[in-house]
């Protein structure tokens with residue numbers, strides 16, 4: 001059950017997290033805890049991942065973790081441990097980069113979100129990144145393979161120790177998602193904010209992903225109820241085949257915005273309202289029901305996890321995967 005819950009949380013994180021939302025300045029004033037092995041963390045010693053600490057709001061308490069342990073927990077929660085090593089390394093690098101990006105926002109003066117209870121990050125999949133404690137949860141996640149997968153994830157984190165993706169010298173918002181359509185989405189198409197490194201690129205591996213194609217079926221009445229609750233001015237007096245008009249799609253196929261009942265709304269908003277797997281959807285009314293068929297799973301911006309898997313299986317290395325999905329970035333080693 002716990003395993004299912006963890007998997008579900010990870011999936012929810014991929015689907016619903018809004019990674020460009022910003023978070024605030026972390027206090028970081030907690031006493032350091034012991035590493036699982038029992039060694040005290042000491043300022044200034046060890047690798048970048050060992051000596052960098054973060055505070056995490058998780059399971060009702062503020063935890064202080066070294067970056068290494070945090071990243072192992074994020075990789076385990078965000079990507080199947082059975083994926084190829086190079087894909088796991090790319091995931092570790094993306095997670096490290098995103099963490100440093102979040103911390104850089106605090107340095108820029110942003111306040112801690114209230115929901116973090118003073119911590120820099122949280123493990124709420126709808127807000128920051130999914131996280132699981134691989135020491136405590138490894139057995140429930142992986143059973144007899146616990147040691148194998150724990151070592152595999154640690155290796156992926158350690159093999160990329162201190163490496164982050166940067167653009168013009170700054171850590172990037174290294175967002176990722178489960179699987180895109182044949183192309184990833186740009187950040188401007190999905191969130192309206194332009195990032196030069198988050199542009200649309202071709203992405204392989206869709207056919208391999210279990211949720212590449214999806215469908216949501218909803219009655220006309222329920223649909224109208226949801227829409228009118230947010231936009232009472234919407235007009236559904238025409239037949240249901242005329243409710244959606246003039247959709248504006250991205251190069252990758254995602255709905256940027258569309259007129260629904262005469263009101264223009266974003267594809268991302270609709271996706272959230274209807275629980276669609278992605279903004280890349282078609283709409284078919286039939287017999288009082290509305291069928292929304294989706295391609296891809298997640299917001300579609302940045303690295304596709306199934307794309308990373310496919311590239312790794314083609315022999316690409318983690319740095320090639322990262323530079324493919326994040327256009328124009330450099331890899332910078334922090335020490």
Ligand SMILES: [Zn+2]
Pocket residue numbers: 023113116121122123124127128129
């Ligand atoms: Zn958070």
